[in-house]
Amino acid sequence: MSAKFQSVRGMRDVLPDEVATWQHVEQVVRDVLSAYAYKEVRLPVVEVAELFTHAIGDATDVVSKEMYTFADRSGEQLSLRPEGTAGCVRAVIQNGLVHRGGPGHKLWYQGPMFRYEKPQRGRYRCFNQIGAEVYGFPGPGVDAELVCLCARIWRLLGLEGIRLEVNTLATRDTRDTYRAVLLDYFQANADQLDADSQVRLEKNVLRILDSKNPEMRDLIEQAPALIDYLDTESEQHFGQFCELLDTAGVAYTVNPRLVRGLDYYSRTVFEFITESLGAQGTICGGGRYDYLVEQQGGPPTPAVGFSMGLERIVELVSLKTPVSGVQPHVYVVARGEVAVSAAFGLCERLRDELPWLRIEQNAGGGSFKAQFKRADRSGASFAMVIGEGEVQQQLVSLKSLRTDDEQAQVAMDALSKELNTLRAQSRL
């Protein structure tokens, strides 16, 4: 029970039973990204620590208390990436992919992210995201495209009851103006703020709007809304974004209090939320970050992206439609030294001749009875029996494990043909 070594807190193993669902989800997401002509990039898991503090904002929770940061042997401060956008922006600048319409303008990535948080359902210290980022396009079309792309993924995965919330954070200037107004408002009502929001007052006023504390609901609803302070440019951008969603038939609600926790967002932000996963209901979040590329040392380049949490999506999928794993077509039962060795050679030959064939050899010996038991449990359609008699006559016995068909004998030379036939008849 008490193993000597355990996985690190908040980091879990995905076991074979779950992997089938993971692969299914990943395949659907990849296919949809391809359908929208996004190209995959593979990025390092480790970056210079400053990349994240600079991009995400050192007052954010993610940077100030959730990063895995360490000095490497040269003393350089490195971090395990807590999210994907900062590294992608770095790669895009470093490799000169920022030019509009160039090869790097629509990208996606997949991989583990790390945050030192207290684990709970749907929240892990090592978790996997698939994200997409678009560079070089200021218009709302790409914002809407990303949202539609996600909505398509949920449809293809058969997920229902996923709510889309959208908002706009306007331009940097507008937001600065608004922040000052909001600060005045909450400072004037500071006595009504709960402890968390007192802290937010110092760090990031906008986050007060996000509070779940029902006692503060009135105060928040009375607060000035950013939407009333929008500059015309942002207002148009957001309006067109919403219109495109309408055109595409993607349902959404505007949530003026949707703020998001990373500093780099501007204009469009969105979240897909489910009620089926407990407190960690956001399965995908994203938005526009028009200033980040320039802030990180690249040419001024508007950008927008999202990332989705695979653990949460996989859990959602498996609650609804469990995906069964891959089972062998044939399980090879062999007994006796001569037969086992003949079976080994035969299996390799069949894999040469029939690349589609999934064939499992019995391992660990055992009686025919025991081997048949394993054959049954493997889920294989057929048991292929090779004993001394079969070897002498250069044939195998094929027994269907899922039907009452009579056991048949097939010459070893004719096996490939027979298996092809069975496949054509959908009996494998």
Place this chain on the structure above:
RNA sequence: GUGGGCGUAGCUCAGUUGGUUAGAGCACCGGAUUGUGGCUUCGGAGGUCGGGGGUUCGAGACCCCUCGCUCACCCCA
């Protein structure tokens, strides 16, 4: 980081107010059937009762500490 619940076999869980050698089901291995799975049936193996300390004649049970899981806050995907 804060708070609640829970840790007994690979898994799901019993275990009386503290009392002898800690149990069941499923799964696993073997036999009944010396070359045939699923359904039976019989047997076997498998536990430092999460870890450490304490109270006691005696602790799986009570107390303290610790680790882990879990749910919520917070944060976010």
